[in-house]
Amino acid sequence: MIKIDNVVKNYANGETEVKALRGVSLNIDRGEFTSIAGPSGSGKTTLLNLIGCIDKLDQGEITIKSETVSSMNKNEKTKFRRKNLGFVFQTYNLIPVLSAYENVAFVLSLLDLSEDEVRERTMTILKEVGLAGMENRKPSKLSGGQQQRVAIARALVKNPEIVLADEPTANLDSGTGEEILKLMREMNEKHGTTFIFSTHDPMVMDYAGRVVMLHDGQIKSDERK
Amino acid sequence: MKFIISLAFKNLTRYKRRTLITAGAIAVGIMMFIMIDSMLAGAEFESVRNLKWYETASVRIYNDGYWENRHQLPLDINVPDAEGITAKLEDAGYTASPRTVFSGDMILNADDFGEDGNIPVTVTAIDPQLDFDIFHFGDTLAAGRFLERGEEAALLGSWLAEDIGAKVGYWITIITRGNGGFYESMDLEVVGIVNCPNPNVNRGLVMMPFDTAGDYLAMDGAATEINIKLSDSADVEAAASDIQKLFNGSGLTALDWKYMAADYLALAEAKRGGTGIILFLIFIIAAVGISNTMLMAIFERIRELGMMRSLGMSDGKIRAAFVVEAAGIGLIGSFIGVILGILVNLFVVNIGFDVGFILRDMDIGYRIQSVMRGVWNVDTIGLAFIAGTVISTIVAFFPTGKALKMDIPACLRHQ
Numbered sequence: 276m277i278k279i280d281n282v283v284k285n286y287a288n289g290e291t292e293v294k295a296l297r298g299v300s301l302n303i304d305r306g307e308f309t310s311i312a313g314p315s316g317s318g319k320t321t322l323l324n325l326i327g328c329i330d331k332l333d334q335g336e337i338t339i340k341s342e343t344v345s346s347m348n349k350n351e352k353t354k355f356r357r358k359n360l361g362f363v364f365q366t367y368n369l370i371p372v373l374s375a376y377e378n379v380a381f382v383l384s385l386l387d388l389s390e391d392e393v394r395e396r397t398m399t400i401l402k403e404v405g406l407a408g409m410e411n412r413k414p415s416k417l418s419g420g421q422q423q424r425v426a427i428a429r430a431l432v433k434n435p436e437i438v439l440a441d442e443p444t445a446n447l448d449s450g451t452g453e454e455i456l457k458l459m460r461e462m463n464e465k466h467g468t469t470f471i472f473s474t475h476d477p478m479v480m481d482y483a484g485r486v487v488m489l490h491d492g493q494i495k496s497d498e499r500k
Numbered sequence: 501m502k503f504i505i506s507l508a509f510k511n512l513t514r515y516k517r518r519t520l521i522t523a524g525a526i527a528v529g530i531m532m533f534i535m536i537d538s539m540l541a542g543a544e545f546e547s548v549r550n551l552k553w554y555e556t557a558s559v560r561i562y563n564d565g566y567w568e569n570r571h572q573l574p575l576d577i578n579v580p581d582a583e584g585i586t587a588k589l590e591d592a593g594y595t596a597s598p599r600t601v602f603s604g605d606m607i608l609n610a611d612d613f614g615e616d617g618n619i620p621v622t623v624t625a626i627d628p629q630l631d632f633d634i635f636h637f638g639d640t641l642a643a644g645r646f647l648e649r650g651e652e653a654a655l656l657g658s659w660l661a662e663d664i665g666a667k668v669g670y671w672i673t674i675i676t677r678g679n680g681g682f683y684e685s686m687d688l689e690v691v692g693i694v695n696c697p698n699p700n701v702n703r704g705l706v707m708m709p710f711d712t713a714g715d716y717l718a719m720d721g722a723a724t725e726i727n728i729k730l731s732d733s734a735d736v737e738a739a740a741s742d743i744q745k746l747f748n749g750s751g752l753t754a755l756d757w758k759y760m761a762a763d764y765l766a767l768a769e770a771k772r773g774g775t776g777i778i779l780f781l782i783f784i785i786a787a788v789g790i791s792n793t794m795l796m797a798i799f800e801r802i803r804e805l806g807m808m809r810s811l812g813m814s815d816g817k818i819r820a821a822f823v824v825e826a827a828g829i830g831l832i833g834s835f836i837g838v839i840l841g842i843l844v845n846l847f848v849v850n851i852g853f854d855v856g857f858i859l860r861d862m863d864i865g866y867r868i869q870s871v872m873r874g875v876w877n878v879d880t881i882g883l884a885f886i887a888g889t890v891i892s893t894i895v896a897f898f899p900t901g902k903a904l905k906m907d908i909p910a911c912l913r914h915q
Contacts (some may be wrong), residue, residue: 320909324909326906327908329907330907330908353813355812356810356811356812357811357812358812360810360812361811362810364807366803368509368804368806368912372514373510381507382811384503385812386813401620453758
């Protein structure tokens, strides 16, 4: 479903050029639960950003669902993300003035759905991630784990084919992080959603069905369990 | 759109104090706008009224050659047979009264004033039985009584009387040149002092009976001007034209008050322009305030912006959310500003500001003697409300655009 072909990405850091990705090629199938692993600076987040169509590559090509996203313009990428991609961030990035319900429903407000459908889908997903009864709480009234559950619900509520998670457990204690990983795995199995998440935590890698190890912008290993 | 509006208004509560301070700045700007506009409109309204009531009347008839020589106050360029002209005007349905205006030296004798002295004055000779139908001196008497026909008496403006130390019963001597150039002196008893709302008049008014002046000056029934009163709503230009037709070919010219007060009207126009700049600056300050607030709001939420853009929210919708938020601040500020403006205007309209201490010794162009009052102007209040909201909305555009130029990963990394 996702085909990454010889992708190169360089950053300018002052006067020096940082080679973030040096010819990465990778195929990810529908429904895979893939971890992009590696130490800091290995290019994990850059690769996720490129798959997520929020960054531009310098060379190569990325195809998702037979569409060459790397050659899309800004508006096309926005529409593609809106329809096909869900995101989970390390720092949750919830809107503090909105309730858990509103944070999730926000994504559906970008689609052309009726109010009844928005309500039904939002309540269902909140229940699935274990937040039933907490829908009216603002993020400040939720724990870190609960906030990340809201973020997962937000990523999944529109039934995307791909969810990209950048170090989703990095801000959580190990117990809560494990719960979140279990939840992500559960959602992956239940909805058939492709999950790609970055991490440098071995415990997180253990949960992955496939671990792609990056080092200095190149794939060092690619193991399926 | 419902979500965008809901989010924008919830964001207003995120930093309540900042929202209130910015809205407060807009409110003060709008309050000032309403108050200043009210005071200026009130000053203009009162000035025009006092100009017509105490200086120019609505229309005035002069000899053809008088206007261009008016600063010399010539007696020989006059309206002959003033009584006949007045009667003709009355027959045509107008209320009219003759006046003779001349310059002279007012001699102050030590017997009454404590020391001898003299000052140049402009004397206005009026017909006491007709003049009060045209001008509004009837309710301005501060001391003594009004003039009567045929007497050798004078009325003084209260500021002039105060300046020279005159009181009712004092005698003054006017030395002037009569029609034909001969010297003449008149001893007149001050029988009354008037406190006129028009400071220009109050500062130098010397009045005497028209017939007495006519005898002294050898006017032979002539006047230097015939004043005509029209209703406040009358079209003075059209009326002057109609009156002119009555006297075509007789060497007389009918001028309306706008023509005669062109200097004042030009000054008022210039003041309006200057005031417009002040009002513009007030709104600029409010605009800079809200622009700064929105800039802070946007840069504090850069990561949120990145998240929204990642999830597929278009730049247009993100911009709309911030613009609606700014409009909300503008709306709150404008609402408070209009309420404050109305409350302040209640005071300005009903009580006003006493600026007599300025106007007593300084001519700022307005014909107001002391209290500067405002008027209600619903259009201005509506304009202020709309302008406050619209300007707030417009200025939010630019900082949002700046944030949207950042790429999404940079937004997500933003601390």
